[in-house]
Amino acid sequence: MSLSRRKFLGWIGAAGMTAVAGRKASAATTHHFEGYPDSIAVLHDTTLCIGCRRCEGACNAVNALPAPEKPFTDLTVLEKDRRTTSKTYTVVNQKSGAGNGKVFVKKQCNHCLEPACASACFVKAFKKTKEGAVTYDQSVCVGCRYCMIACPFEIPTYEYDNPFSPQVMKCTMCHPRVVEGKLPGCVESCPTEALVFGKRDDLLKIARQRIARRSDTYVDHIYGEREMGGTSWLYLSSVPFESIGMRMDLGITPAPELTAGALGAVPMVVGLWPILLTGIYAMNKRKEKIAAEEKAQAVASTLADAEEKAVARLDEVMEKAKQEKTQAIEKAIKEALEAEAKARAEAESTTDQESDVTDDSEKDA
Amino acid sequence: MSEDATTMGKPVFSPFNIAAGVILLVGGVLTILRFTFGFDAVTNLSDYNPWGIWISFDLLCGVALAAGGFVTSAAVYLFGMKQYRVAVRPAILTGFLGYALVVIALHYDVGRPWRLPYPFLVRQGTTSLLFEVAACVALYLTVLFIEFSPAALEWLGLKRARSIVVKLTLLLTILGVVLSTLHQSSLGALFLLAPSKLHPLWYTPYLPIYFFVTAVIAGLSMVIFESTMAHRFFFHKMDEAHLAEKDVLPLGFGKAAAFVLAGYFIVKVIGISTGNNWHYLATGYGIWYLVELLGFVALPAFLYAVGVRDKNITLIRWTAAWSVLGIIVNRFNVCLVAFNWHLPTSERYFPHWMEIGISVFIVTLGVLIYRFIVTRMPVLYEHPDYDAH
Numbered sequence: 001m002s003l004s005r006r007k008f009l010g011w012i013g014a015a016g017m018t019a020v021a022g023r024k025a026s027a028a029t030t031h032h033f034e035g036y037p038d039s040i041a042v043l044h045d046t047t048l049c050i051g052c053r054r055c056e057g058a059c060n061a062v063n064a065l066p067a068p069e070k071p072f073t074d075l076t077v078l079e080k081d082r083r084t085t086s087k088t089y090t091v092v093n094q095k096s097g098a099g100n101g102k103v104f105v106k107k108q109c110n111h112c113l114e115p116a117c118a119s120a121c122f123v124k125a126f127k128k129t130k131e132g133a134v135t136y137d138q139s140v141c142v143g144c145r146y147c148m149i150a151c152p153f154e155i156p157t158y159e160y161d162n163p164f165s166p167q168v169m170k171c172t173m174c175h176p177r178v179v180e181g182k183l184p185g186c187v188e189s190c191p192t193e194a195l196v197f198g199k200r201d202d203l204l205k206i207a208r209q210r211i212a213r214r215s216d217t218y219v220d221h222i223y224g225e226r227e228m229g230g231t232s233w234l235y236l237s238s239v240p241f242e243s244i245g246m247r248m249d250l251g252i253t254p255a256p257e258l259t260a261g262a263l264g265a266v267p268m269v270v271g272l273w274p275i276l277l278t279g280i281y282a283m284n285k286r287k288e289k290i291a292a293e294e295k296a297q298a299v300a301s302t303l304a305d306a307e308e309k310a311v312a313r314l315d316e317v318m319e320k321a322k323q324e325k326t327q328a329i330e331k332a333i334k335e336a337l338e339a340e341a342k343a344r345a346e347a348e349s350t351t352d353q354e355s356d357v358t359d360d361s362e363k364d365a
Numbered sequence: 366m367s368e369d370a371t372t373m374g375k376p377v378f379s380p381f382n383i384a385a386g387v388i389l390l391v392g393g394v395l396t397i398l399r400f401t402f403g404f405d406a407v408t409n410l411s412d413y414n415p416w417g418i419w420i421s422f423d424l425l426c427g428v429a430l431a432a433g434g435f436v437t438s439a440a441v442y443l444f445g446m447k448q449y450r451v452a453v454r455p456a457i458l459t460g461f462l463g464y465a466l467v468v469i470a471l472h473y474d475v476g477r478p479w480r481l482p483y484p485f486l487v488r489q490g491t492t493s494l495l496f497e498v499a500a501c502v503a504l505y506l507t508v509l510f511i512e513f514s515p516a517a518l519e520w521l522g523l524k525r526a527r528s529i530v531v532k533l534t535l536l537l538t539i540l541g542v543v544l545s546t547l548h549q550s551s552l553g554a555l556f557l558l559a560p561s562k563l564h565p566l567w568y569t570p571y572l573p574i575y576f577f578v579t580a581v582i583a584g585l586s587m588v589i590f591e592s593t594m595a596h597r598f599f600f601h602k603m604d605e606a607h608l609a610e611k612d613v614l615p616l617g618f619g620k621a622a623a624f625v626l627a628g629y630f631i632v633k634v635i636g637i638s639t640g641n642n643w644h645y646l647a648t649g650y651g652i653w654y655l656v657e658l659l660g661f662v663a664l665p666a667f668l669y670a671v672g673v674r675d676k677n678i679t680l681i682r683w684t685a686a687w688s689v690l691g692i693i694v695n696r697f698n699v700c701l702v703a704f705n706w707h708l709p710t711s712e713r714y715f716p717h718w719m720e721i722g723i724s725v726f727i728v729t730l731g732v733l734i735y736r737f738i739v740t741r742m743p744v745l746y747e748h749p750d751y752d753a754h
């Protein structure tokens with residue numbers, strides 16, 4: 001077998017990617033999960049349920065749950081709507097059917113193909129097993145109860161009365177029994193085959209056949225085939241599902257897809273935010289630097305200007321002083337000259353007089 | 366600075382101290398009840414209502430209202446608004462205390478608090494937005510601790526350590542903004558998983574964006590609110606720079622809050638439009654939604670703007686308090702009021718007084734620790750031995 005370099009690198013790359021990522025992070029693909037092949041499921045045909053509560057009793061016994069206040073043979077409890085509790089994994093509710101008829105519907109974990117609880121759990125306490133059950137591992141559960149927020153069927157419950165080791169309590173689809181080859185407790189105890197255990201694909205076929213064969217009886221819908229991406233419990237009903245307390249507005253989007261966008265944004269923020277923020281920081285730093293430079297420049301030019309002016313002024317003053325000095329000197333010289341001239345003139349006139357006198361004296365003499 | 370300046374002048378048995386003491390005492394008793402008798406003894410939590418006020422108030426409001434730390438440090442260190450520099454330390458402190466209290470509150474809320482490190486150490490549930498919240502909150506608490514540490518190190522006189530931490534400021538600030546963006550938005554994204562339980566007016570794919578934007582509003586408003594409180598009760602601890610900031614901060618942060626609130630109003634309306642949920646506005650929930658949208662988004666946006674225009678500091682301060690209340694209303698709406706709206710009234714949740722008691726206890730604890738720190742460490746004044754820059 002020859003192995004091209006390109007192929008080899010491809011394998012290595014793929015191995016590395018799956019080792020790191022584990023699975024594709026992006027949900028926005030054409031990929032659609034139909035459930036694990038040959039996984040098991042339970043078909044609950046509510047038209048066959050007689051409300052005997054034997055499934056409840058069997059569930060209680062198989063899972064070693066605490067005994068209820070009223071025995072499972074007491075059918076008066078059916079008068080009031082009930083939900084799953086931390087001591088009851090499953091309940092049968094009585095609803096009014098067509099005419100004066102009554103419809104009984106069993107409620108328990110629907111074991112979604114892509115469970116909201118598993119998607120919500122931050123310690124992966126929930127797992128969709130390849131057999132079909134959604135199991136819960138109490139050994140890692142922190143007790144945040146986000147699974148209870150997430151579950152569209154409002155199934156998980158919590159042991160609020162247990163202070164030291166509270167657990168999430170919910171139907172296990174009797175996973176330990178199924179692995180051993182046994183039936184789930186409820187299915188085993190059902191006297192009317194209102195619960196049928198089998199491969200999900202087979203049960204879907206059976207359900208379709210029943211609807212087709214008795215289209216006057218059944219509502220043309222298999223609840224759980226596509227609800228929230230599909231569940232491992234499937235339901236048939238003779239009355240609209242809303243009227244027996246099953247929501248038809250849940251949509252067919254598997255829960256993980258609801259948060260895929262928000263989760264996908266995380267690496268983008270981690271990757272881009274530091275660049276953006278560093279950029280903003282750098283721009284501001286640069287702006288500050290430029291401002292500082294401009295300021296320095298302005299100061300320098302102002303200083304230079306001032307100095308120039310000062311020098312000019314000094315020169316002017318000096319010039320003026322010089323002029324004044326020259327003027328003063330000139331004036332002084334002028335005055336001196338004038339004084340001298342005057343003195344001379346006076347002296348001359350005196351000499352004249354003197355000479356006159358002399359002349360006179362000479363004359364006298 | 367002498368640390369007894371405040372404690373010496375005031376009597377130990379002041380009304381505040383007595384009230385705080387009583388709350389601590391009651392809180393202590395409730396704590397014992399919670400951890401010895403379990404949730405049932407102190408809460409109204411049920412299988413339909415797994416999250417009560419310890420999540421809606423202590424976690425969701427706590428984290429949002431502690432956003433002041435990242436908002437202020439980003440404004441000053443990244444956006445270059447140096448004029449608010451003195452506001453950073455108090456904001457980081459209240460942010461750190463806020464997150465610390467959130468973590469304390471979570472110990473009450475989760476079933477097995479000693480397993481809180483499990484998501485990191487034992488098994489990583491990376492498909493969960495709660496994992497992202499947990500990881501970011503844990504990291505951000507550490508970041509805030511380091512960011513605040515210079516004040517403590519100055520107090521302790523450890524100059525070398527302080528100078529090392531101060532050099533990390535830019536890195537820590539960026540990390541803080543990244544982590545805050547992620548977990549503030551993820552808190553909203555938590556509810557994306559429950560479209561069938563949250564009322565359509567509040568459920569929108571934009572929830573993470575709304576939560577992030579409101580966190581910024583909460584951060585800005587809380588910094589104004591806290592600064593108002595600090596100026597009233599700890600003014601004697603402040604130096605010139607902090608006292609001078611008294612009016613500058615509300616004007617700047619109020620202006621920012623007015624804009625962010627206006628933007629938030631716009632994207633809220635876009636949210637209704639894209640979901641085509643107009644018809645719900647005529648219902649009871651719709652009216653309550655309008656109260657939130659008009660009363661707690663549009664109104665404070667307008668009042669902030671008027672306050673800034675008129676330089677009316679008093680108005681800005683009251684608006685800040687109103688906005689903080691608005692954030693609380695929003696978080697309660699998403700987590701409690703509009704959550705499980707499809708259930709009959711008998712199955713709806715209302716907190717037990719002991720749940721409220723624990724929340725009050727935790728908030729009181731925060732106020733006391735804040736007082737302990739600002740009366741000792743250089744938070745509201747600059748340490749004379751250090752130049753902040």
